[in-house]
Each structure stands twice: as C-alpha cells, then as structure tokens.
Amino acid sequence: MEFAFSEDQELLRSTVRDFLAGEAPVKIIRELWETDSGRSRQLWSSLAEVGLPGLLVPEDRGGLAMDEIDLVLLLEESGRAALAEPLISTAAVAAPMIRDLGGALADAWLEKIAGGDAIVAVGHPVNRFTSDAHVADLLLLEANGEIHAVDPSAATLIHQPANDPARRIFSIEWKPSAASCVASGAEARRELDAAIDRGALACAAQAIGVGQRLVEMAVAYATERHQFGVPIGSFQAIKHALANVQVAIEYAQPVVYRAAHSVATHGRCRSVDVSMAKRAACSAAEQAARTALQVHGAIGYTWEQDLHVWMRRAWSLAGAWGNGAWHSARVASALFEGTAPTETFGYSAPTV
Amino acid sequence: MDLTYTSEQQAFRQQARSWLESNVPAEPLASFDTADGFEQHRKWEQKLNAGGWAMVPWPVEYGGRGSDLIEWLIFEEEYYRSGAPGRVNQNGIFLLGPTIMEYGTDEQKARYLPKMASSEEVWAQGWSEPNAGSDMAAIQATAVRDGDHYILNGQKTWASRGAYADWLFGMFRTDPDTERHRGITFVLVPLDTPGVTVRPIEQLDGEAGFAEVFLDDARVPVSNRLGEENKGWNVAMSTAGFERGLMLRSPARFQNTARKLVALYRDTVANGEVEPLLRDAVVRSWMDAEAYTLNTYQTVTRLLQGGKIGSEASINKIFWSELDVHMHETALALLGARGELLPEAPGATGVGDWLDGYLFSLSGPIYAGTNEIQRNVIAERILNLPRK
Numbered sequence: 241m242e243f244a245f246s247e248d249q250e251l252l253r254s255t256v257r258d259f260l261a262g263e264a265p266v267k268i269i270r271e272l273w274e275t276d277s278g279r280s281r282q283l284w285s286s287l288a289e290v291g292l293p294g295l296l297v298p299e300d301r302g303g304l305a306m307d308e309i310d311l312v313l314l315l316e317e318s319g320r321a322a323l324a325e326p327l328i329s330t331a332a333v334a335a336p337m338i339r340d341l342g343g344a345l346a347d348a349w350l351e352k353i354a355g356g357d358a359i360v361a362v363g364h365p366v367n368r369f370t371s372d373a374h375v376a377d378l379l380l381l382e383a384n385g386e387i388h389a390v391d392p393s394a395a396t397l398i399h400q401p402a403n404d405p406a407r408r409i410f411s412i413e414w415k416p417s418a419a420s421c422v423a424s425g426a427e428a429r430r431e432l433d434a435a436i437d438r439g440a441l442a443c444a445a446q447a448i449g450v451g452q453r454l455v456e457m458a459v460a461y462a463t464e465r466h467q468f469g470v471p472i473g474s475f476q477a478i479k480h481a482l483a484n485v486q487v488a489i490e491y492a493q494p495v496v497y498r499a500a501h502s503v504a505t506h507g508r509c510r511s512v513d514v515s516m517a518k519r520a521a522c523s524a525a526e527q528a529a530r531t532a533l534q535v536h537g538a539i540g541y542t543w544e545q546d547l548h549v550w551m552r553r554a555w556s557l558a559g560a561w562g563n564g565a566w567h568s569a570r571v572a573s574a575l576f577e578g579t580a581p582t583e584t585f586g587y588s589a590p591t592v
Numbered sequence: 593m594d595l596t597y598t599s600e601q602q603a604f605r606q607q608a609r610s611w612l613e614s615n616v617p618a619e620p621l622a623s624f625d626t627a628d629g630f631e632q633h634r635k636w637e638q639k640l641n642a643g644g645w646a647m648v649p650w651p652v653e654y655g656g657r658g659s660d661l662i663e664w665l666i667f668e669e670e671y672y673r674s675g676a677p678g679r680v681n682q683n684g685i686f687l688l689g690p691t692i693m694e695y696g697t698d699e700q701k702a703r704y705l706p707k708m709a710s711s712e713e714v715w716a717q718g719w720s721e722p723n724a725g726s727d728m729a730a731i732q733a734t735a736v737r738d739g740d741h742y743i744l745n746g747q748k749t750w751a752s753r754g755a756y757a758d759w760l761f762g763m764f765r766t767d768p769d770t771e772r773h774r775g776i777t778f779v780l781v782p783l784d785t786p787g788v789t790v791r792p793i794e795q796l797d798g799e800a801g802f803a804e805v806f807l808d809d810a811r812v813p814v815s816n817r818l819g820e821e822n823k824g825w826n827v828a829m830s831t832a833g834f835e836r837g838l839m840l841r842s843p844a845r846f847q848n849t850a851r852k853l854v855a856l857y858r859d860t861v862a863n864g865e866v867e868p869l870l871r872d873a874v875v876r877s878w879m880d881a882e883a884y885t886l887n888t889y890q891t892v893t894r895l896l897q898g899g900k901i902g903s904e905a906s907i908n909k910i911f912w913s914e915l916d917v918h919m920h921e922t923a924l925a926l927l928g929a930r931g932e933l934l935p936e937a938p939g940a941t942g943v944g945d946w947l948d949g950y951l952f953s954l955s956g957p958i959y960a961g962t963n964e965i966q967r968n969v970i971a972e973r974i975l976n977l978p979r980k
C-alpha cells in the first residue's frame with residue numbers, strides 16, 4: 241500500500257508543466273480562439289515531442305507505453321494551462337481503444353498517433369456532440385452498439401458553436417457500413433464502456449488543474465487589489481470562500497488518483513471510482529470558477545480578463561463524458577441496486 | 593503507486609478481525625458520559641489492552657504492537673466494522689500519547705504511556721477557559737514555581753470526559769510578564785490533587801460529557817511538566833496537529849456511518865417511504881466518506897515517506913466534521929417522523945443511534961478548533977492570503 245506518485249512521475253509532471261507554460265501561455269490559447277479551427281498543428285507536434293499523444297501507445301508503435309496513473313498527472317497540467325488541444329479524445333480515449341482493438345486499425349493508426357501525425361475524434365453516445373471532429377484524421381463513431389472507423393471525408397460535420405470558444409463540437413452525419421465496422425457485440429460494448437471511464441477520468445484530471453489555477457488567480461488578485469485601504473484578501477468572507485474551494489480540490493484529487501489506478505489496473509470497481517472522481521473534480525472546479533469570479537468582482541466579468549478562459553474550461557469539462565447527475569446515478573445504482581461492487585482498495589466491508 | 597495490501601497487512605487485518613469478533617461485547621455499553629458507562633468503557637479498554645490492541649502504532653514497551661500507520665488504518669477499519677465501543681480515553685491515546693512520545697522524557701514515557709494504553713488513567717484535555725476559546729493564547733490560568741512544585745490557579749472548561757477522568761493535561765501561564773503564545777507551560781495534573789474541583793457540565797444530550805475544572809493553589813511536581821518551561825505552546829500545537837490531522841477521527845468511523853446510511857436508505861425504500869430527493873444526499877455522503885479515506889491513505893503514505901502534517905490538518909478537520917453533520921442530517925431526514933425519537937422510544941427500535949449521533953456531529957465544527965478558525969488557517973498559511 242503506497243498511495244503516492246514516484247519521483248519519476250513527479251519529474252515528468254513538472255517537465256510538462258514548464259513545457260506548457262512556455263509553449264501554450266494564455267496568450268496563445270486566446271489567439272487560437274480567433275482562428276477557424278481553434279487548433280494548432282504546430283502545438284500538437286510539440287506535444288508529440290514530449291510524448292503526450294502516445295503516452296498510452298505501446299513502445300513498439302512508437303509510444304511511451306505508460307498508463308493512466310502517469311497520464312492523469314499530465315492531464316492535470318494541461319488543465320492548469322487551459323490547453324484545448326484534443327488530448328482527451330486522442331490520447332486518453334482513442335489511443336487505448338485502438339490499442340485494445342488491435343489488427344489493421346492499430347497497424348494503421350497507433351504510430352501516427354504517437355508521432356503526432358494523427359488526431360482522432362470519438363463520437364460516443366454519452367456525448368451528444370463530438371469534439372474536434374474538424375481536425376481529426378480519423379473518426380471513431382458509435383452506431384447501433386458498434387464502433388466504426390470513419391474517414392472524415394465520408395462524414396458531414398455541423399458545427400455547434402459553444403460557450404467555451406476553445407471548444408469545437410459537431411453533429412456528424414454519416415452512414416455506417418460493414419466495411420467501416422471495427423468492433424461489434426461484446427467487444428464493442430466493452431470498449432464503449434471503457435471509453436466512458438477513460439474520457440471521464442481525463443476530464444476529472446483536467447478539472448483539478450483548472451480548479452487549482454483558478455484558486456491561484458483569485459489569491460493573486462485578492463492580494464494585490466485593495467479596498468477600504470487593505471487588500472481584499474484580508475477580508476474573512478474572501479478567505480473563507482477560497483478556503484472552501486481549497487478543501488474541495490484537496491478532497492477531489494486523491495479520488496481522481498485512485499480512479500486512475502483503478503483504470504490502469506482494470507480494477508473491479510473502476511466505473512464507480514471514475515464516477516466519483518468525475519463528480520468530485522468537476523464540482524470542485526465549478527466551485528472554483530464561481531468563487532474566483534466573485535473574488536474578482538466586475539473585472540472578472542469582462543471578456544478581456546483571462547479568468548474566464550479557465551471558468552469556461554471548468555464548465556465544459558463538467559458536461560463532457562457524463563455530467564455530475566449522470567455519474568451520481570451510476571454510483572447510486574452500484575450502491576443501491578448492487579449492480580457493481582463498491583470497495584476501497586479491494587477491501588469491501590460487509591453491508592450492515 | 594500500489595493500492596493493494598501486502599499479505600502481512602491482510603494477515604494483520606484477519607488477526608484484528610478475529611480478536612474483535614470474539615471479544616467485542618454483544619450488548620452496547622452505557623454512554624461513557626455516565627458514571628456507570630465510563631467504568632464499563634474503562635473495563636473494555638483494559639481488555640483491549642490485554643489483547644495488545646489498545647494502541648497498535650505504539651512501541652511494544654508502552655503497550656502497543658509497533659505497527660505502522662497503514663496497519664493502524666486497517667485496525668480502525670476492523671474496529672468500526674466490529675461495532676466495538678467508543679474510545680473513552682481518546683484524548684489520552686490519540687492526542688496526549690503522541691505528544692509525550694515527541695516531547696516526554698524517557699521517565700515520563702515509561703510513567704504515563706502504559707497506564708494510558710490500559711486506561712488505568714483516563715485523560716481529559718484542559719485548554720479552553722471561559723475567556724480563551726478560539727483565542728487559546730489568551731489563557732489566564734497560572735502555574736507559579738515553588739521549589740520543585742508548580743502552584744496552579746485558575747479555571748479550565750469544556751474538558752471532555754473531565755467529569756470522570758483521572759488526569760488533565762493543561763496549559764498554564766508560567767511567566768506573568770509575557771503575553772499570548774509565550775510564557776505558557778504544558779502541565780499534567782492528577783484530578784485528585786487537593787485544590788482541584790471538577791464540576792460536570794451537561795451537554796446538548798443532557799449527559800455530563802464535559803466539565804469545568806477549578807484550580808485553587810493546587811500543587812503538582814515540576815516533573816509533571818511536558819517539554820520546557822514557557823514552551824508549552826509548541827508542545828500543544830503538536831497535539832493540535834494530531835487532533836485535527838489524523839488520529840482522532842480515522843476514516844473508518846465515517847465509512848461506517850456512510851454504510852449504515854446506505855443500509856438505512858435501502859430499508860426506507862423497501863418500506864416504500866422514501867423521499868427521492870434524499871437519494872443524492874446519501875450518494876454524496878458515501879462518496880465523501882470515500883474521499884476522506886483516500887485522502888487519509890495519501891497522508892499516511894506521505895508520513896511513512898518521512899513527511900509531516902502541517903496546516904493541511906485544517907483542511908482535514910473541516911472535511912470530516914461537515915461530512916459527519918451531513919450524514920446525520922440525511923439520516924434524520926430519511927427517518928422522517930421517527931427522526932425526533934429518543935432511543936428509548938418504542939418506535940425508535942434499531943434507529944435510535946442516529947439522533948444521538950446527529951447531536952454529537954453538531955459539535956464537530958466547534959471542538960478541536962472551530963471550522964472558522966480552520967478556514968483562517970487555510971487562507972493564511974496554505975493560500976498565503978494577507979493577514980491584515
């Protein structure tokens with residue numbers, strides 16, 4: 241029993257943090273808002289140089305062959321940077337799905353993903369719209385319980401402008417065919433279920449980074465802004481509101497880390513563990529967003545101030561891969577209908 | 593990261609479980625806030641100690657098993673699972689014990705710890721005074737040196753289990769010319785010392801759960817001092833860290849309550865009485881108890897790797913105390929009309945504990961440093977917001 245990251249894992253985290261601070265400062269994030277695609281192939285290539293898209297790809301396919309425990313720390317950092325590039329769909333969901341399915345699909349795509357030469361969008365029934373389909377080289381789409389690998393040129397994308405200018409989501413019109421089907425039956429079901437766990441876990445990890453960054457911004461502002469002759473951060477109403485957010489983040493983080501461990505080790509309770517992580521992390525991030533805005537006052541309510549870059553990430557992450565209600569319902573059915581086991585670290589106490 | 597128990601840890605769990613299964617009293621004991629209940633609990637502690645289970649992380653020579661903190665968490669899980677009695681000497685074993693371990697001399701360790709483990713001596717904490725609550729550094733009770741004795745004067749209050757306890761650990765002002773945190777000394781006081789008067793105070797549930805302690809020229813030997821003279825504040829702060837941080841409220845306690853709450857919800861559904869809006873409150877309780885557990889395992893790993901508990905203890909204290917209130921509020925809401933029944937009411941069979949638990953949970957955000965004070969600590973020491 242050792243609930244901590246290794247020195248190597250922490251080292252990789254801080255490397256990625258520095259890297260993102262240099263390559264994707266908020267100025268770049270905001271410049272990308274104004275572009276048609278909202279994405280930068282150049283940035284994606286740099287991410288590939290540090291190994292991010294191929295983190296879960298096997299070594300013989302050019303990947304790093306790491307697992308979700310490594311991945312969550314780095315996704316946390318990408319949330320801290322408000323990075324909008326499609327790491328969740330490509331690195332966290334599509335790459336392990338293609339790896340699991342193997343065969344010609346894996347031959348065609350894993351190396352490209354690891355090398356930063358392919359972006360994959362995933363259309364899953366839990367998400368009404370599909371993100372980043374417009375920059376994808378491959379679409380993995382669900383239809384009638386099957387998974388299809390679809391060439392983007394064979395699909396029509398309908399852009400759905402969203403509250404977060406960094407978010408690019410689409411409805412997709414396309415026709416499934418026998419040739420495009422890459423998984424059906426039990427295999428497809430298993431992969432589609434795994435995709436929810438992987439996607440929700442990734443959102444939860446990013447939400448932690450987003451929440452931390454929002455608290456840091458609010459603390460910095462509360463220290464420098466004066467009213468009544470004193471820094472506003474000396475007012476107890478401000479202190480206590482921020483302390484509450486800190487408590488929420490501090491108690492969401494280990495839930496996310498445990499969920500990462502459960503997914504990486506195929507733990508029996510992984511779906512419940514992920515749902516707890518998604519709900520805890522996203523609600524902490526939303527609380528951070530609301531509180532940080534209140535601490536900033538009117539300046540926080542402007543388009544110009546950077547605060548809303550992270551506020552909008554908090555909101556969009558909360559809705560992606562199952563919102564709080566969806567995940568609570570999943571925990572509830574495990575608890576009350578006994579549809580899934582619930583235990584801590586493999587130890588389940590008998591019900592009273 | 594390795595989230596599995598080793599085979600030694602599993603064997604330890606099994607050993608604890610089977611000892612508890614054959615030794616935990618079948619009938620619940622009377623409340624330890626009554627004279628009879630207090631003695632029943634003392635007897636239970638003696639049995640626990642004889643089995644070697646009173647304080648598993650302590651060294652063997654002081655009555656422990658020399659277990660590490662992971663084993664301590666496992667023991668706690670088994671303890672709550674077994675429905676064993678509450679720990680009457682919790683202020684001793686969880687708060688003062690670790691402090692003696694850190695600041696005591698070898699003689700003090702040998703003198704106090706074994707009798708603490710066996711609850712031959714049950715301890716009360718004497719910090720609060722009528723004019724020193726949250727502002728603990730405002731204490732006025734004094735200890736004046738007279739040869740190899742201190743002469744104690746003043747008043748302590750709200751000392752939990754003080755009504756029946758044997759000893760008090762308190763803070764006293766030794767240097768009258770100092771203010772606030774300086775000039776305070778940590779002194780161990782036998783409650784049968786001439787000049788000491790204990791007056792029980794009834795708590796919200798009507799039982800004498802705490803006491804006022806009046807000191808009127810009470811003489812105790814200088815050897816009863818813990819740590820250096822005038823340095824008692826530092827000694828006390830280490831106790832406060834344990835209290836808020838780790839020992840006092842182990843996760844098993846809340847996981848156990850959460851499980852009972854899930855069972856209560858199931859029963860209520862089975863009886864067709866459920867208010868659907870409460871379903872999410874139950875789920876949240878259970879998830880928060882899990883989060884508390886996970887956070888604790890993380891903290892324990894950090895401690896085992898040589899880290900320390902600092903101001904994060906404040907985050908911890910807010911979380912468990914609010915979780916406890918939320919769980920009990922939810923339970924009373926689920927109970928509906930039965931929620932207001934005292935345990936002896938014929939209609940309260942099997943569910944009478946919830947009301948008691950609810951009342952006690954309400955004191956969580958007050959004792960061990962109020963949650964407002966903890967928020968100040970988080971804001972100023974963790975977030976580094978300006979004090980003024």
Ligand SMILES: Cc1cc2nc3c(=O)[nH]c(=O)nc-3n(C[C@H](O)[C@H](O)[C@H](O)COP(=O)(O)OP(=O)(O)OC[C@H]3O[C@@H](n4cnc5c(N)ncnc54)[C@H](O)[C@@H]3O)c2cc1C
Nearest residue numbers: 717718719720725726750751752955958959960961962964
């Ligand atoms: C069940 C129970 C058991 C206890 N057991 C013991 C014991 O064994 N030994 C012992 O020594 N004491 C014990 N106490 C006392 C406990 O430590 C004090 O109650 C606590 O420190 C608060 O002090 P107070 O009650 O004087 O409240 P006060 O300090 O008067 O506070 C009243 C209110 O004002 C708020 N407040 C005060 N200062 C600030 C501030 N700076 N910023 C914001 N808000 C503030 C508080 O948060 C609280 O809401 C116990 C209390 C209870 C309820």
